[in-house]
Amino acid sequence: MSVRVRLAVLNVLVFAIVLGALGVMLRVQVAQTLREGVDWQLKRRAQRYVPRDGKYSLVAFERWRPGLAKHIGERRDGELFRYPFYDSRGKNYLQPELSAFDPVALAQAQATQKPVYSSIPGSRCFTVALLTDETNEAVYYQVAESVAPMNEELNRLTRTLLTLIPLALLLAGTCGVFLTGRALAPVRQITDAAARIGVEDLSERMRVPGPGKDEFARLAQTFNGMLERLEAAFERQKRFVADASHELKTPLTVIKANSSLALADPDLPSDYRETLVEIDRAADRTSRLVQDLLLLARTDHAQLPLKENEISAAMLFSAAISEAHKLYPDGATLRQEVSQECFWGDSHLLHRLLLNLLDNALRHTSKEGTVTLSAQPSGFTVTDTGEGIPAEHLAHLGERFYRVDSARARTGGGTGLGLAISRAIVEAHGGTLEIQSEVGKGTTVRVTLAPHE
Known part of the structure; x- marks a missing residue:
């Protein structure tokens, strides 16, 4: 009630x-x-x-x-x-x-x-x-x-009272509902405004009702002050991630260049070579993480440039499958449903989107399973027969660094940024990303892209 x-x-x-x-x-x-x-x-x-x-x-x-x-x-x-x-x-x-x-x-x-x-x-x-x-x-x-x-x-007076009192109560109840609704209207406005505010955009503020001196006005002002502090904290966090990622690029490039140069020496002792290989791989993983953070930082500030052109679904699928085979040579069977569909978008970002989805699917599908790519007029679907995702985690997929711990141990999983980047790329193209999954049966990721105007 x-x-x-x-x-x-x-x-x-x-x-x-x-x-x-x-x-x-x-x-x-x-x-x-x-x-x-x-x-x-x-x-x-x-x-x-x-x-x-x-x-x-x-x-x-x-x-x-x-x-x-x-x-x-x-x-x-x-x-x-x-x-x-x-x-x-x-x-x-x-x-x-x-x-x-x-x-x-x-x-x-x-x-x-x-x-x-x-x-x-x-x-x-x-x-x-x-x-x-x-x-x-x-x-x-x-x-x-x-x-x-x-x-x-x-008796006449009693009958009159028994008639008038219920009518008065009905009128009082009707007026009470109406007046209470008017009095609580600022609360509904504050609730609606709070529901519209998300982590992605904390710039919206609640309208201060009335002259700004009653309890509802003070509540709205307090909430707006809290939003301002949260927005400032999030902005500082975003700037830190962007600045740290940018500053890490140069030393990582130097590490990668030196490890690659050292590995090119044929006379390098084997124990040194093993150590340098580990350093080189760690530099690659850290570079990919830095690139992911930089990409997310650009999407936060709406600075993700799109070089849009027409892309063949068959070519996009083939390129992504070829690269996925290199990452998981002994993984599940990759299959594509040949299509003449074409998409309009940034080929580099869509390739990365598709590769992220394939990486997720292959990591959690056994080698006896199957990962299928299929194209539709408005997008494409990645379906696997893997372990599936519990229903309580589906709403959180796409959040940064979110990991389904029971199914994706950190020792065998990614950074938790893959789906966040995928969702950011889809939204940059004006589309949507939907995930359906059932434990023990597999997962389906459906990408819908905005039509080209």
């Missing part, structure tokens, strides 16, 4: 908790307000039977008794009128078959001599004890009000 989605989900969860809490608080507050309204209605009804001095007394009972008795049996608000006066046992004065709505409230009113509000199933009750003057007889006024309208209002 991306950071963008995680932040949006977190925002929605927090918003849901806040809305849920507010909804519960609102419902509780509305329920309390509605209940207070019902209580006020009950009290208002009772006050009609109370004298102006505000005291609940038997006078009210005697005054309103005849008038209220007339309404027994009538319907009010959908319910039969009920005589509101009761004795201490909870029996209705004019309707003895009826008990008080809430006997517990009657007892509480008798004990406290104060109005009592209580709740019974489906209704809200108001009970008050009427004070007596000359008699000890206690009379209680008790009425009940249905809470069905209040419950309906609460």
Whole structure:
């Protein structure tokens, strides 16, 4: 799950908790307000039977008794009128078959001599004890009000909240994803820029988002500073390799010339001759390494000159095979599929490219195996039946000095620059180099060259 989605989900969860809490608080507050309204209605009804001095007394009972008795049996608000006066046992004065709505409230009113509000199933009750003057007889006024309208209002509010809250969360989630995406857009830009930066080109820099004062801007600036330091370090390394390779050419030439001159002496003792032969071979290997490093240094600075012309595939293959036979006289069978194809490019560099690929193939193919050259309209393929390369190493082939140690021991391998040089030559011709391999079955290298315009 991306950071963008995680932040949006977190925002929605927090918003849901806040809305849920507010909804519960609102419902509780509305329920309390509605209940207070019902209580006020009950009290208002009772006050009609109370004298102006505000005291609940038997006078009210005697005054309103005849008038209220007339309404027994009538319907009010959908319910039969009920005589509101009761004795201490909870029996209705004019309707003895009826008990008080809430006997517990009657007892509480008798004990406290104060109005009592209580709740019974489906209704809200108001009970008050009427004070007596000359008699000890206690009379209680008790009425009940249905809470069905209040419950309906609460249910309507609940349904409204259950409808609006999910819609609000959906809107909050949508806005959260959009706003989070806008906020994290600089991170995506930095990620894309970092993905485009490679070892071959460290000159690209990340765009600093915004006014340059927020966290993303500081991140981009820090990353750009790191790239500048890396680029400077790589440039120093490239210059060192190029300068060292150039400086080594002259002493190697002197060593090679002197060893060759000494070997030309027919009277040279045999032990000296063996030593000079080793020196001569070491000079040759070092010279080839220096030449490879110089070639790579020129490609790094885009200074690899191409002398392009039309090249016959058959001639290119024949020359490379002939030289490969000299390097591996007892190696695998070399075979070319005769073709009339022609390529456009630098013959010297393409010859070196092909020789590097053949050298790799022959070094890791037994003498019973086969190495095949075949041409296509857009390039050529080198296929061997050798030991193959493990899949985890394929992505690194072409990196400088990279060696597959398990299959290519340093005692029998090259310098690790052959494929790097091959890839550089192909890219200088505007082409691509692809390697496919399977352990135990062999390797196929496919070179595609850009068409001539």
